[in-house]
Amino acid sequence: MSVNPEHVRMVEALLFAAKEPLDEVSLAARLPDDAEVPEILKYLVKAYEHKGVNLIQLAGKWTFLTAPDLAWLLQDEKETERKLSRAALETLSIIAYHQPITRAEIEEIRGVGLSRGVMDILFDAGWIRPRGRRRTPGRPVTYGTTEEFLIHFGLDDVRDLPGFDEMKASGLLNMEPSGLFDDIPGVEAATELDPEEEED
Structure with missing residues (x-):
């Protein structure tokens, strides 16, 4: 998949810094006009598929979450349920x-x-x-x-x-x-x- 590497870095930065999931419109508003947000997100989903964090779509918005098989590592960091x-x-x-x-x-x-x-x-x-x-x-x-x-x-x-x-x-x-x-x-x-x- 051909996407602009600099645009990919920008989306990564926005998603990592966000306190809550972001939708595509919010991402696009912060990126150059020629940034192909849907393609960048598809690229990142695949790139992080087997990493410690995964890019996940929740309620139509995007966020990085700990890989499900590694959730046990963060048990002490979880807020009280x-x-x-x-x-x-x-x-x-x-x-x-x-x-x-x-x-x-x-x-x-x-x-x-x-x-x-x-x-x-x-x-x-x-x-x-x-x-x-x-x-x-x-x-x-x-x-x-x-x-x-x-x-x-x-x-x-x-x-x-x-x-x-x-x-x-x-x-x-x-x-x-x-x-x-x-x-x-x-x-x-x-x-x-x-x-x-x-x-x-």
């Missing part, structure tokens, strides 16, 4: 797989009422947002996941969420409810019951 109650994990999963979805539909799927605190936790994390109103009586608000959700869980698109067969094969799904969300990357389920669940 966000602790989520089982109710919050279940709610987040339902929203991710069924969005746009209303509060009543979430409650119907979970089989229990949804406390305001659970939604507040997910809003505070920046992982869910209102998606508009359903065109049904009462015009209920619908909810969906955010770009921050995709980036945190290493996804480029919600369509990249694992399917039932994939989750079952990886051991994420079993017949024991307590094992349903144990290994979701980036979050840790709190061992104590959520107040909402104690009441229910």
Whole structure:
């Protein structure tokens, strides 16, 4: 692939220095007019494919991440994982797989009422947002996941969420409810019951 080496260096510098993933428009705005950003990114993906860091696309944006097989080296450097109650994990999963979805539909799927605190936790994390109103009586608000959700869980698109067969094969799904969300990357389920669940 023929790309301008100096343009490649510029993109590398921008991506390494960025505090968050960058989209192609943001990269192009900082580069010379003749820079072929899509081609440069393809070149860098291949160049870093077997390095200690990989160039990854998340939520339509680009960032360097530690190679998955080397993540264990940085375990001591990781921030404390966000602790989520089982109710919050279940709610987040339902929203991710069924969005746009209303509060009543979430409650119907979970089989229990949804406390305001659970939604507040997910809003505070920046992982869910209102998606508009359903065109049904009462015009209920619908909810969906955010770009921050995709980036945190290493996804480029919600369509990249694992399917039932994939989750079952990886051991994420079993017949024991307590094992349903144990290994979701980036979050840790709190061992104590959520107040909402104690009441229910």
